[in-house]
Amino acid sequence: MGADHTRPAPSAPPRVRRILVATVVPLFVLTVLAALVLWPRHTPEPERAADVPRYHGSVTRVVTEPCPPTPEETPGGPAGPCGTVTVRVGQGPDAGRQVETPVPAGPGAPRVEVGDDIVLVELIDPADPATKTYNIAEHQRGGPLVWVAALFALAIVAFGRWRGLAALAGLAASFAILLGFVLPGIGAGQSPLLVAIVGSALIMFVVLYLTHGITAQTSVAVLGTLGSLVLTGLLGSLATAATHLTGFGSEDATTLSMFQGDVDLHGLLLAGIIIGSLGVLDDVTVTQAATVTELAHANPGLSRVQLYRAATRVGRAHIASTVNTIVLAYAGASLPLLLLLVADSRPVGQILTSEFMAQEIVRSAVATIGLIAAVPLTTGLAAVVTTAGRRDTATSDGPGAPAARPAADPDTALAALSTRRGRPSGSVPDGWPDTPGSTQAGR
Template sequence: MNVLMCLAAILFLLMVGIGGKKGARSYMALFFNFGVLFLTILFMSNPSANPIILTLMACTVISCINLFYINKVNLKTVTAFLSTIITIVILLFLIFIITDKAMIQGFGEEELEELSIFSPYVGVDFVKVGASMIIMSTIGAIIDVAISITSPMREIYHHNPTISRKNLFFSGLSIGRDILGTSANTLFFAFFGGYMALLIWYKDLSYSVGQIVNSKIFSVEIITILCAGIGVALIIPITSWITAYFLVKNRDI
């Protein structure tokens, strides 16, 4: 516990020292996001609850926290919020279909030993829970890309207020292309960093490449990475178009 408190204090000091008031709000947002996720999981344990609806609600609240609470309400956060919600809705339907067809819901055989003492009849639709898990894993990257595009686009418009909507849109796409590669690699390395012990275990058990690829745990993480990459790619044109539309619209009014 002392280590956790020390690390939390160091993080707080760094975020406040570097980010000032916005850094302090960002630090508090970590706890707010944790509270939203915790409440979402509690509500999902109710058999009558719909995990998809809960996920949409949680993503909306998380987006509000990370955009409006940290950066306040302005044109760039509003457009980033709209882009995030539209992308999440599109991605959620795609992920639900993939989860159902790929049959990656539930637990893998590597987890059976730890779960053997528990009852598997929990009364929860694991297809919807699997889709919710993947979308929750991608929400952070999607919000990050959205605000990373709207902010420089607003600066471009501020310094060149006569720019056309088409040129502003293509400027957003150009910014997004630079972000796309790094965001996809971040998701990729996050997977291997978090599951390095699992990969070592696969090696010790002499798993073949085919067994690793067809392992449910491995498949879930790879599908999560691919879906997150799809979400990051989708939000670039969506954010660019919405931001360009509203910036030029406000100028023409």
């Protein structure tokens, strides 16, 4: 999210508020109507495999031993470790009993020690259903995850206070929209690009207004974010078409196509670009709208062009640091595959133009261009709204209202400071030395 400000933004004049309402409300209504049309009504039921019973347990003993040699043993040695693990079962028909399981082995197998809380899977022998064994599947992570989530929420609330609570509510709303509309809609066969745009717009409206309040400043950020999202979608469509990307650039996409063949993976790629850009876009747009508001409050004499130029300089610094954020976020999420590509013996040109690398390059480039476009778009809107509000305030007070105070001249200000209440403006207080400035002001 954008920068937080404890001082609330000044209220916009009535005419500016009416223009913003007439612009934002129809867009919100259109977004809600589009969501109702695209809402998944017949979500296909996932194919359920045979459920393997899973029970919680606690490790009481671990005994390791050398693995016996096998005829198909690899040159690197036997796959280990070997041995037995004694577990006290906490659930199921064998609750309270001690059972023995083999030490987990193989790629990704958990490493267990005495006292670890683990998850057991019950295996039934097909030849003899009365015979069952247990294997260790993974560690129990529920407790640590609860503590991490609690620390996360506590840090946000401790720093942001009421605004932090609003941010947590916005985060919950984002997940609700993603899990309740975006993912089921794509899974039901709707256009991933259209569902992503509508879902992102819903998230934007709910999160921005819930977190930052219903103000003119927030409305400017909403319009800037929405315009940048549409631009990002258009650029993404053009870039993926020009590079002939199919969406099959990762193993996850290939696996998804096997389970849900009707999912448009090309559209899913575009949907990922849009949703991934939203979190950074609203940060930039809120910051730019707040920057213009703060500059206008600090120096009411700045013109529209001066506000735009000053806030754009802040935006350039923000963008310079955010570009690395986007690229590194995508790289971090794909780090194992990047390591595989580094170990690839193919020429660099072939690696960079492969489906996977081309997909990540397009994703990062399109998101960055949309982010850059958000700065001038939001800054220009904020400058127009702020200066229009200034003129409206000056003219709507009526003929009986006091005139706006002009900017003070430095010499006049010094002369005013050198006067004493009840004396003429040109006199000098007793005990003060005559200075050229005060003498000249008293003439």
